[in-house]
Every structure is written in C-alpha cells, then in structure tokens.
Amino acid sequence: MFPTSTFTLFFIALFAVFSLVASAPAPLLQRDVYSPPVLYPRNGTVWRVGEHHNVTWDISNAPEHITNNIGMVILCRDHELLDLDRPLAKNFNILIARHEIVVPDVEPGNNYRILVFGDSGNTGEMFTITK
Ligand SMILES: *[C@@H]1O[C@H](CO)[C@@H](O)[C@H](O)[C@H]1NC(C)=O
Ligand SMILES: *[C@@H]1O[C@H](CO)[C@@H](O)[C@H](O)[C@H]1NC(C)=O
16 A cells, blocks of 8 residues: 555654664753644544635753754544655744645545654544545
C-alpha cells in the first residue's frame, strides 16, 4: 500500500529517536526529543475536502533545548500514515503551535488523525473528513 522507502524512513526516524533517548546519560546541555500533543482537529471535528484549517498543538511543555524544531503535519487513517512523502505541511517552526493546511481529496471517513512530527510524532484524536 505504501512505498517501502516511506516505511524505511519512518522506522529509521523512530530508531534514531529511541537510540537518542536510550543513550542520553543526562548531559549538561540536554537536547530533548519533542512531540507536541495535537489539540485540533479533535473528536467531533468534521473537515470537508478542500477546506482550509489550522492544525494546532500544545507547546506549553516544550523543552528548552529541542533537537529538531522543524515540524511536519501528516494525515493518518486509524494508525496508518498516509503519504509521508507528501505531508500536509512541512518545514515550519514547531514552536508556532499552529499551521494552516488544505484538506486533501481523500475518501470520506471518521477515522482520520493528524500527526504532528518534530523529533517524534504525536497523533491527535480521531476526526471526520467528508466530501
Ligand atoms: C489560521 O491561523 C492564522 C493565524 O492566526 C489566521 O491568519 C488564518 O486565518 C487561520 N486560517 C483559518 C483557515 O482559520
Ligand atoms: C473519536 O471518534 C471515533 C469515531 O469517529 C471513535 O471511534 C474514537 O474512539 C473517538 N475517540 C478518540 C479519542 O479518538
């Protein structure tokens, strides 16, 4: 269903994150892995294909030194990543807490989630996309 490279990339990214965490013996200037919790869209949200919306996330617990503050917004269906190669948004500063996206032309469904990805990802609640 997905190109292998997509999965490979994802697992390499995951592995990098885990090895970072595992090998961090609390150095003086610690750089922290950061995956902000998604606030919107949330359960009950309905988006229509083609609409513009702001994805928002909580930055109140952002660590002082983060390893990667370049963010990416990816659409997921259930627990599958859709189109990691073509994220809804990328190359923005994750500390801005919001990013406008255009709802892509996907099959209607009530099991979509948004993943906001910094060093590692955090998915939001399930929401609905309609035509
Ligand atoms: C998204 O947020 C920006 C900044 O607050 C605002 O200018 C823009 O109109 C918002 N877009 C939508 C679709 O609400
Ligand atoms: C949100 O709504 C869906 C149905 O669309 C439901 O299956 C899911 O358990 C709900 N809760 C969360 C936290 O996503």
